[in-house]
Amino acid sequence: MERSSAHRTPGDPVAGMALPVYIVCGGTGGHLAPGIATAQRLIRAGISVELVVSEKEVDSRLLESYPDLNYRRVKGAPFRLSPKGLFLFVLHNTRSFISGFQYLRKNPPAMILAFGGFISVSYVIAAWLLKVPIVLHEANRVVGRSIRFLSGMADTVFLPDGVSLAGIEARRIRRLGMPLREEVKHVSKETIRREMDIPHHAKVLVVVGGSQGAKALNDWVEETHKSLASDGIWIILVTGPGKNQMPELKVLQSDMGVDVEIRTFAFHRSLHELFSCADVVLSRAGAGTVAELVCCLAPSILVPFPYAADDHQLANAQDLERRGGCIVIDQKNSSNLYREVLDLIFNDWLLGRMRQNLRRLNHGDAAENLTKQLIESYYPGHLRATAVENSTEAKEAVNG
Template sequence: MSKFVIACGGTGGHLSPGIALAEALVAHGHTVTLFISQKKVDTRLVEKYAHLSTKRVPGVPFSWRPDKHINFHLRQTQGLIFSLRFLRANRPDAIIGFGGFTNAGVVVAGRLLGIPVALHEANRVPGRAIRVLSRLAKRLYLPPGVRLPNVRGVLIRHTGLPVRTEIVRLPRDEARAQLGLDVGQRLLVVLGGSQGSANLNGWIEQNIPALTAEGVQIYCVTGLGKGSEGVREFRSRSGQSVKVQFESFSDRVGVLMSAADLVLSRAGAGTIAELVRCEAPAILIPYPFAADNHQAANALNFEQQGGGVVVAEQSLATLKQEVLDVIFNDWLLKKFRINLHRMSQENSIEIIVNDLQNLATGTMPARHMRHAPAPSNHESAA
């Protein structure tokens, strides 16, 4: 059996697929260590996975602001030293990175020590970490249809994002019973990503009276430190009691999405993969300041495949009517679910696990993988 290091900390969108892949590798008899960040969201998310080995690696996100830029280089150097020490002591057979600031040190350390590296990019626009580090990798996993220019000599496989095993579609009534919600009323679930969204939280607060008056119950995950928790009760036009529940963090994402008639969410790749797994129709509000505007590209692809609709941040004034139009349109919701079911058929975890086992043992890759072109003579001379 082989030993793997998975670098996946910093956001839920990086950590969740890392956990999913770690559990699959462990199930195949391998040993896995997760490299995570020192952020609170990482600590909270790994609490329920005590059976997985984790290491908190020094590092902070990249920034051009002078003080943060200096701190970025300082912390990344600390991360590199930490990684070199760990890799020398434990000598894994392969390293897998899911992007983000926890990747740099361990990927560079792995290359220096001759340990094969694989990288996974889930967004429709590859992030800075993947673009920079891809030249050090032997494997690169990209979303279907996505290309990464100027990558040479790396094996590329187009596949989706691993999703944790507990995130599965449940019968709607069963999911609502677990959450203590009414099975007869429409349910809007609001998710701001692992960091939460102050704008979406604010939009919900402003529109609670209008939505509950129409009999729409709401379950909003605000994000850590971005809102108070609790349950409020309102009355619909017909006099029914309608619940609005706020929670700062949820480790029951699959239950929430299964219970929902409609999900209102940011457009991170991890959230979209979970929406697809749970076949949950969604209105996506891409975060406009995401690096390289990657959430807009993610959302557009989701809409084009028929999983839901996209509303721009600057169009929040129209969002209430959009929510009401979609959540009461049974024909449209059914059509979205049919499309989501089609989208959910690929087993990304098995595809990646099988290939990583080959990478760790030096086995030749499967024929379905594509070699990026090697440098030409002119490029080599340059």
Template sequence: MTMTKPLAKRVAIACGGTGGHLFPGIAVGDALVARGCEVTLLVSPKEVDQTAVKSAYGMDVEPLPVVGLSGNLPKFTFRFFQSLGHCRKLFREQRPSVVLAMGGFTSAPPVIAGKMMGAKIFLHEANAVPGRAVKLLSPLADEVFVQFPDAMSGVSGAGVRATGMPVRATMEPIPKPDARTVLGLADDQPVLLVMGGSQGAESINQAMIDALPRLAKSLPKLQYIHLTGNRELNPVREAYDALGLRAVVRPFLTEMEYALGAADLAVSRSGASSLAEFSAMELPAILVPYPAAVDDHQRLNARTFVEMGAARCFHQKQLTSKLLLTQFRELFRKPNTLKKMSEAMRRWKADQATEEVVQRIYEVCQWENPEMDDLFIPVPKPREVAA
């Protein structure tokens, strides 16, 4: 097969594995498509990826074999080279000018394949501590973007820029009554959002189930949005139904702007993408970092938000129904406290993160300024589609 010439603006974005990698990648992809670029999302075959990419308008989607660094070195090596071969074949057919990797070992094969073909390489590190993939791949990169300025010192071999975290264009504050109405909730009653990241969190789910009977008595007007992950949907839903509580219980929600817009408070892991979206939507949070996260990065992510006064943080060992009940009683009975936390959360908001990433890609590639493009393709927002 003959190698095609690279298009002036063809970008491959490696962003599979978790929502924390995928949604920022889609955000950048949306902005690039709107400027006339051809964008391919390289994702995993996981259900969360395949569900989320349904909101990726105007982009091609290519699943890659999952590459995860684990104790099974032969399996990792086989899948790595399988994925690398898939990327090289794809790039021969549709040669990219740019490969942007959003972190995780799924990023490695596209970055290496892209480098071999002369593409410009960009990485984005979302966490307060750079991950192993970004550390290993950074010498190949033309530029590395980070969300947390403290992460800059952990990246070597490339220009490093603190941009914040790209978030989807729909992540902007919505009037709470409007968001609640869309989800079928009462528009004038408080809402608690419970989530464990894109794949759920068993410990958070169980602590909430245990807290619900007393919570229903203490805060009878409280409404709930609970995103359980795929494995625990039924027992969580049954717990709410048994108490007759008004709750939206789903495994996963693609249009997260409605859930974040409807809520007054979130209970969540402290993944980098979730924190950036909380900030964009000015939503205070109780954070329970995933204790097995590499380099304890979720705790370090959370620390920044606790120090700002935007969140409270508890170790998973502290997580009990009694703790949740105490926190919810205090916060929902003191609206001024929630308001101050919301105002603090707003201070982390990186309104221009997506635009800054796109602008740097254009500058490094010496493409014309995005504002000067002749071709502009408007990307429909989910709210517009739903309407």
């Protein structure tokens, strides 16, 4: 990994202590989840980590499952062109820049790793001024504004295969997929359905709108669930915090007189279990969700968020569709959604082909790979040996 000569050797122990890594990753589940994933692996390798997250509810919800992780919250605001939006952007980001600068100067890390989003900006600029090495990670098929803006300050920018970033020397770009949290794994459908008390022969549709929910998908379920239930389709809906309109459990009868359940969650701690139990997932196309669908071998219908910056969700979804892992529907055509769901969920041959394609897309553990590269670059000498050794031992312990 590139490192500017002005930087000190970052992982060198100070008074016998290894410097920590700061991971700036809050604001959405799509930024926070890969931050947690990388933190899990670094901690396992004996390196201390502090996450920098936002004050948003979605960050709190996701972090509830990781009580042992250290994190500090910062206030931030996304860039908006309205006078109020611009005012809040400048106010909050200036404040978090000042507090970030003071904090980084007092507690220097070995390096700072940022996953993009508005809270990255203040901390990365502060790190750059203090000559702290900077590593950026972009998971979407179109590079986000923050990463584009900050990339000139970074030693290394990790991008998905085939995604380009203008104005950056090729030697500073590395290729990597989305780091997934340790527990995010494909679980056998039989096992998970037994645990969730869902009959093994039932057709199950899981609907999820990303970490903050999607009103359009929630409304679609509200309008369509009775027809889907008549067709014998179970629904598990994850609405997003504060967006639940449906009761937690609704039991209806199919046309064949069989009980069919519609289960609703505001937020779910183990989406990988829902993805593993689904016949079809209907979802937005955030980079994290797409990577988790691939990992869980879950065929999906993706309805990209139409207002995502530079239509990056459409690019994420189309990339998976080209590889035969999903079907993409434009939200403008959502009147076709019911028919598309029926056509896919009862087509066992196509579902099988999609699962085969998804299996082929599952290669390597991006979180392990990222951690290995960070350790090699920023924790030299004996510390690197210890870290890699710890990582191997811990992995062996996990794998039994």
